[in-house]
Amino acid sequence: MPPNEDRVQTTPLSPEDPTELGGFELLGRIGHGGMGQVYLGESQGGEPAAVKIIKPSVVDFEARVRFAQEIEVLKTIWGPRIAAFLDADPEAERPWLATEYVDGPDLRRYVTVNGFLSSVLVASLGATLAEALAGVHKQGLVHRDLKPANVLLGPNGPKIIDFGLAVFTEASTTLTAPNTVMGTPTCMPPEQANGVKPLTAPVDVYALGAVLLYAATGHYPYHAENIHVLFHLITDKSKDPDLSDVPEELVPLLTSMLAYEPAARPTLPEVVQQCRTLIEAQGLTVAQARRRLTARTAPAAHPPAPGPLPQTAHEAPTRALPPTEAVTEPVTPTPPTIAFTAPHDADPESYTPTLKTEPDTEPGAHVAHGTEPALPAPLPRPRTRRPAAPAPVRHSAQARKVAQQLRESYAQRAAF
Template structure:
């Protein structure tokens, strides 16, 4: 997830949450990365002052009430909210990771095994939501976050709340994302059924497997015409053969022709098991493949002042002095440094499980393992050498020469200069 620094006009605190950076924004609000007094990260959504009025507050309050009713392991949970504040806000669980749209843009489409795992996971999550009497109605790649514990669905509130009351929805208004919207929703039909989320999930899985959506057009009117035209079939180019029957059914023009979510889970399981995997194995591979390197939230916090540790001429802390973590800067100013992150992280193997290595000594001397091709690049990865013990001085402490300290200092300054925050 991209995090931008706060601007001079942004608040620094809301409802007890310290705001650390910007996560995203929309037409009505801004989303910040916040931290509770106890250190819990949260995504804090704030309505823009320019659009705060009685109707907006009513809509926002209804969104909060709807979010209170949604629960599930794959749903970003509501933490707190205050729709009556001068700047109405709500805080939800913060999920560290890219959304599906950004992940595919950076790393390419998912293999069929991982797409099927994603489908089973999200279909099961949506089925739980439907049992609570709610629909998402705006599921799309940007609303699926790929966190360190697996994918989670976000942004229920605005979509559900936008159509939950006639008094809050303008006549002849269609709410949702056209490129993932089923024909009945694009035509403004009401009431909508769970089949709208089945269609949208099909569009999400199509995007995950191929990198494109069912219909594409530069003009919004042309796009709506494509979606609502029964003679215009969705574009399934680039989809692996084993997923074509499932996505064809999920993207059926008529709602009654789409499978139920339970059937989607079963068909996704069949795709996974046909490749020799258990569903739990595929889930773990999906998480390993999509998890982004963790951000260091400390880097967004104001630097804490720490006492200077005097050093002896030999470069060791003097007796009785307390060693502090190394920082860049001068005087009492400290700078926390982010490690390099981005799309060049090591991909995860997703091919069939091979034979297990034999026990040590079964084939004589240990052999160096061969390089393995990665799933999404085809390149080989040389095995990393085993790390050896750090050099030690006679006193038993790690040995750091003066030149090593100078080199480390320069590296930290270089990283600090190129860091995002």
């Protein structure tokens, strides 16, 4: 039987891969990106985990600081819709991070394989994610890089991952260099594309609107052949977002969430309430809609079957969708900052270099997260354990210095 396309796909470990790290046995690869590799791991007690390891070639001062920041953020936030922090060691020779393993596709892959969600399921997804993001904001944080690939559709419902770009909303300084814009262009709000700092809660409202638009239609607010044109569209106040193919009942909500001015966007609690209203107008309770969403998107709900997908209103593609991107728990790559010289044909959704804006020039950005797909090859069980001894964990003096600086910085900014 062919592998279930809605499940997390794994590939076998390569000879150079470790087989154990920090007490987690590594079972297979589930994704990789510019900064490192993501593995399916298992704790000594049998708890599955997604384990990120940073490549030796990129373990420099900045990479350690950013990776340590993601770890500290994950320690700060919690909730049923956030992939939980399990363990980490940012000071190891090869820094690593273990988080909750979610056995399901990301939203982008799901839409690519299965088609669009109905309006009531989009509203349920919106209420769920808006409530989760509101909890993140209560901790004084903004995600800053919400996108379909950072929403995992597991057997217990959607979960948000990848807080590598999250920043404290009231922080006067961040780890981002001056005149540098970071994020994913396809879901980036105008103020983020313009380099406005500090970024505040409306950034995540806009990004959530872009995610819901993608769930309902398979496209983003703005699309272009290259990243230069895309940024021009995002930052041009006269250019309205593309809401073509959006179900009529979702248009008011998405229009307000994708407003150019941050102050014109609804708050996250208001998003939750508007989504509830849309759900109840369909004769359902929020709990019923949540169960329908999970039943529709959970891996077990979609056994592979030959032939085309059934087409129902707003649930099946009406145009060609982008190639499948089989990534579930992406690494947080942070490439070196470079001048704004993206290739003319760069894909706005997958282009990864950091793009640095110069004074009095058009702003640029980079896709700070995003990974290449893992080939569909389900990990066989039972497995043969490889008799390799775990490599010793070493800590450099520079790593200890970075960790101490980060702890001091967070202690000064924390409200508790």
